[in-house]
Amino acid sequence: MRPRVPTTVHPGRVLIGAAQRRPVSSWSLREEDRATGRGRVFSREFKLSVVRQVASGENQLRRRFVVTTDSRHDLRIYPNLAGFEPTRPDPLWVADITYIRLPTTFVYLACVLGAWSRRCIGWHLSQIIDTRLTLAALEEAIASRCPAAGLIHHSDRGVQYASGDYLARLKGIGAHISMAAVGNPYENAKAESFFKTLKYEEVYLQHYRTFAEAEANLDRFIAEVYNAKRLHSGLGSVPPAEFEAARLGIGQD
Numbered sequence: 447m448r449p450r451v452p453t454t455v456h457p458g459r460v461l462i463g464a465a466q467r468r469p470v471s472s473w474s475l476r477e478e479d480r481a482t483g484r485g486r487v488f489s490r491e492f493k494l495s496v497v498r499q500v501a502s503g504e505n506q507l508r509r510r511f512v513v514t515t516d517s518r519h520d521l522r523i524y525p526n527l528a529g530f531e532p533t534r535p536d537p538l539w540v541a542d543i544t545y546i547r548l549p550t551t552f553v554y555l556a557c558v559l560g561a562w563s564r565r566c567i568g569w570h571l572s573q574i575i576d577t578r579l580t581l582a583a584l585e586e587a588i589a590s591r592c593p594a595a596g597l598i599h600h601s602d603r604g605v606q607y608a609s610g611d612y613l614a615r616l617k618g619i620g621a622h623i624s625m626a627a628v629g630n631p632y633e634n635a636k637a638e639s640f641f642k643t644l645k646y647e648e649v650y651l652q653h654y655r656t657f658a659e660a661e662a663n664l665d666r667f668i669a670e671v672y673n674a675k676r677l678h679s680g681l682g683s684v685p686p687a688e689f690e691a692a693r694l695g696i697g698q699d
Contacts, residue, residue: 521608526633527624528600532562535690536593539567541583541601542637543575544644546664548654555644555664556583556606560591561636564678565686566668567591571661577609584615595620602626602634643672 532538538561545552554575558568568587572579599621601607607625616623626633648667654660674687681689690696 521605521610522613523603523608524623524625526600526626527598527622528561528626528633535562535694536560536591536597538562538598538600539587539593540634540637541580541599541607542634542641543580543604543606544641545575546571546649546654546660548657548660553657553660554579556580557637557640557668558583558587559636559640560686561600563686563690564636564640564681565673565690566640569664569668571657571664573657575606577606577611580606580612581615584612588615588619593619593621597621598624600624600626600634603628640672643676644668647671647676 528538528540530538539558540561541556541558543554543556545554551573553571553573555569555571556579557566559565560567567590568583568585570579570582570586572582597619599616601624603625606612613623644664644667648663648671652663654663673685675685677683677685678689684692
């Protein structure tokens with residue numbers, strides 16, 4: 447199925463991939479934007495250019511596939527504890543890794559999401575896929591959230607998450623460890639959905655030439671667009687930061 451391109455987009459509320467199966471009117475503009483006419487109609491040529499860029503990115507990745515989960519190891523495997531929907535901040539974090547293509551190589555992005563608000567609370571980009579990659583993302587999440595003991599950390603069974611150093615850090619903050627079954631992306635659906643959004647709404651629309659360029663653009667998209675501006679239907683059509691602020695009665699970061 448070819449990706450759909452939005453007809454109307456608010457300059458500060460960009461949505462493409464997540465809205466593929468919903469009518470444009472349900473997500474393109476908020477009521478106040480419709481009332482003031484602060485929408486922008488894209489030309490047919492622009493829409494076609496976006497489709498071509500997305501298709502090009504998908505074809506490139508199909509031609510060169512990178513496996514990011516190596517579960518063929520003798521390290522301890524933990525049961526899945528993530529079969530519930532959180533109703534408060536930080537009872538459950540989900541973590542995963544994806545790859546991003548540069549002209550001559552791949553780089554790897556590790557992310558940690560708060561499952562309650564879908565907010566990306568820690569991320570790190572590296573040219574090497576190892577425990578240092580996942581630990582860096584975890585450390586950022588810990589620093590930003592200061593979770594209480596009892597947090598459940600959910601991931602796949604990859605060696606980067608099953609390593610002694612990673613598990614020791616989780617146990618050090620009193621976290622419970624949860625892992626998905628091999629080859630079952632539905633057991634880490636929130637992380638998979640986040641990466642799909644990231645690819646369709648940022649990565650496939652860019653042509654990163656260098657590691658530094660990819661890092662800067664991904665940092666901007668996650669912090670300024672995904673967390674702060676992108677509307678989520680599962681959150682009542684508000685961004686993660688706004689969802690958290692409204693329910694916690696605090697100002698946004």
